[in-house]
Amino acid sequence: MNKIAQPFLRPNGARSEQTIFALASGAGRAALAVMRLSGPGTAALLARLAGRLPPPRRASLRRLLAPDTGEELDRALVLWFPAPASYTGEDCAELHLHGGHAVVEALAEALAALGARPAEPGEFTRRAFLNGRMDLLEAEAVADLIEAETSAQRRQALAQLEGRLGDLYRGWAEQLRTLLAHAEAAIDFPDVGVPEPDDAPAIAALRRALAAHLADARRGERLREGLTIVVAGPPNVGKSSLINALAGREIAIVSPIPGTTRDALEARIVLGGVPITLVDTAGLRDSADPIEAEGVRRARARLAAADLVLSVTDASFPAPFAVRSPAPVLALANKTDLAPPPGPELAVSVLTGAGLSELRARLAALARDLTGGAGPPPLTRARHRAALIEAEAALAAALAAPAPELRAEDLRVALCALGRITGTVGVEDILDTIFSSFCIGK
Numbered sequence: 538m539n540k541i542a543q544p545f546l547r548p549n550g551a552r553s554e555q556t557i558f559a560l561a562s563g564a565g566r567a568a569l570a571v572m573r574l575s576g577p578g579t580a581a582l583l584a585r586l587a588g589r590l591p592p593p594r595r596a597s598l599r600r601l602l603a604p605d606t607g608e609e610l611d612r613a614l615v616l617w618f619p620a621p622a623s624y625t626g627e628d629c630a631e632l633h634l635h636g637g638h639a640v641v642e643a644l645a646e647a648l649a650a651l652g653a654r655p656a657e658p659g660e661f662t663r664r665a666f667l668n669g670r671m672d673l674l675e676a677e678a679v680a681d682l683i684e685a686e687t688s689a690q691r692r693q694a695l696a697q698l699e700g701r702l703g704d705l706y707r708g709w710a711e712q713l714r715t716l717l718a719h720a721e722a723a724i725d726f727p728d729v730g731v732p733e734p735d736d737a738p739a740i741a742a743l744r745r746a747l748a749a750h751l752a753d754a755r756r757g758e759r760l761r762e763g764l765t766i767v768v769a770g771p772p773n774v775g776k777s778s779l780i781n782a783l784a785g786r787e788i789a790i791v792s793p794i795p796g797t798t799r800d801a802l803e804a805r806i807v808l809g810g811v812p813i814t815l816v817d818t819a820g821l822r823d824s825a826d827p828i829e830a831e832g833v834r835r836a837r838a839r840l841a842a843a844d845l846v847l848s849v850t851d852a853s854f855p856a857p858f859a860v861r862s863p864a865p866v867l868a869l870a871n872k873t874d875l876a877p878p879p880g881p882e883l884a885v886s887v888l889t890g891a892g893l894s895e896l897r898a899r900l901a902a903l904a905r906d907l908t909g910g911a912g913p914p915p916l917t918r919a920r921h922r923a924a925l926i927e928a929e930a931a932l933a934a935a936l937a938a939p940a941p942e943l944r945a946e947d948l949r950v951a952l953c954a955l956g957r958i959t960g961t962v963g964v965e966d967i968l969d970t971i972f973s974s975f976c977i978g979k
C-alpha cells in the first residue's frame with residue numbers, strides 16, 4: 538500500500554532561505570501602497586524598520602526608520618503574520634505605506650540594504666504552494682482572480698480557489714487509489730484466494746466521468762480566455778455596421794460598396810458577464826480581386842476557430858446563403874427597415890436600432906450557456922485538459938488490460954496524471970511556466 542501513497546505526499550519542507558519583498562499594490566501614485574515581505578528574515582527586518590515586532594495579525598501604526606541613518610521614511614500600518622498561519626506559510630509582513638513613489642522607493646532600498654531581495658513574479662504564491670498552503674489549482678485560481686475582468690470570470694476563479702475543481706479531481710484520485718489497491722492485491726496474493734472484485738464497471742464509470750468532463754472542456758477555458766463570436770455573411774449585408782453598433786464605436790469602415798471589409802477586425806465587449814471578441818469579416822463571395830480573396834480566406838479561417846457564428850443576411854435582398862463552421866450558428870436578418878424579415882430568425886435594423894436589444898440579450902444568454910451554467914465546475918486550462926486526456930486514455934487501457942500487472946500499471950499512470958493537475962506529483966518542471974505568468978507581488 539505504501540507504494541501507492543508515496544507519490545502523493547505534499548512537497549513539504551520547501552521553506553526558502555531568502556526573504557523576499559515586493560509591492561503588492563499597483564504601480565503609480567495612489568493613497569496607499571502595500572509592501573509585502575516573506576521569509577525567515579521578516580521578523581528581524583520588521584524590528585529594524587519599525588522598532589519592535591507588532592502583535593501578530595493586528596494593524597499597528599509605526600514610524601519606519603532608515604536602518605543606516607535613522608531618518609524617518611514613512612508612518613505606516615504594519616502587519617505581522619508569523620509562520621505557519623500566513624499566505625506563504627512562512628513569516629510574512631505587510632507594510633501599508635503612503636502611496637508616493639519616493640516612499641515606496643525608500644522602503645525598497647531599506648529592505649534591500651537589510652538583505653531582502655525583490656520577489657520574482659508569482660514567488661509568494663509559489664512559496665505558498667511549496668509549503669502546502671494551497672494546491673496548484675488554487676494557485677492558478679489566484680492568478681485568474683487577479684486577471685478577472687468580468688463578474689463571471691471572478692465567480693469561476695473564486696469557485697476554483699475554494700477548491701471545488703480540486704475536490705472533483707481528488708475524488709476521482711481517491712476512487713483510482715481504491716481500484717489500484719485491488720489490482721495490486723490481485724498481483725501480490727494471486728493464490729491465497731483473495732476474492733478479486735470485478736472492478737471493470739467502476740473503471741468504466743470513472744472513464745465516462747472523465748470523458749464527460751473533457752467533452753465540456755471548452756466551457757471553463759472559454760470563460761477564462763473569452764468567447765470569439767465571428768460575424769459572417771455575404772457582402773454588404775451590414776456586418777460592419779452591426780459590429781460598430783454592438784461595440785458602441787467605429788471599429789470598421791462601413792460603405793455601400795460590397796467588399797469593403799477585407800481584414801478580420803476585432804472588438805472586445807462584455808455580454809452576460811462573459812468577455813467577448815467580436816470579429817468582423819470580409820463578405821463571403823468568390824472574388825477575382827486577390828486582396829478581397831485573401832480577406833475571404835481569412836474570414837473562413839476565423840469561422841473555423843469561432844465559438845459562435847452570427848450569420849447575417851439582408852432582409853431586403855434575400856439570397857440563399859449558408860456559412861460553414863463547426864461552431865453553433867445564429868441566423869440574423871438585417872435591414873428590416875427596408876423589408877419584413879424573410880424567416881423566423883432574429884431580425885434587426887442596425888439603421889433604426891430595432892431588434893438590437895433583443896439580439897444583445899440573445900447573445901448574452903448564448904455566451905452564458907457556452908461558458909457557465911450549473912453542474913460541476915468546468916476545467917479551466919489546457920494544462921488540465923492534457924492531463925485528463927492522458928488519464929482517460931490510461932483508464933481505457935486498464936479496461937483492456939489482459940493481466941492484473943498491466944491493469945495496475947495503467948491505473949497508476951491515470952493516478953499520476955490526475956495528481957499532476959493539483960500538483961501532488963511530478964510538477965517541478967512546470968512550476969516556472971505556471972508562476973512566471975503571475976504578477977510580481979502575488
Ligand SMILES: Nc1nc2c(ncn2[C@@H]2O[C@H](COP(=O)(O)OP(=O)(O)OP(=O)(O)O)[C@@H](O)[C@H]2O)c(=O)[nH]1
Nearest residue numbers: 772773774775776777778792796797798820887888
Ligand atoms: N437600410 C439599411 N441600411 C443598412 C443597415 N445596416 C447597414 N446598412 C447599410 O448597408 C451598407 C453596407 O454596410 P456594411 O456594414 O459596410 O456591410 P458589410 O456587410 O460589412 O459589407 P462588406 O464589408 O462589404 O462585406 C452601408 O451603406 C450601410 O449603411 C440597415 O439596417 N438598414
Ligand SMILES: [Mg+2]
Nearest residue numbers: 776777797798
Ligand atoms: Mg464590412
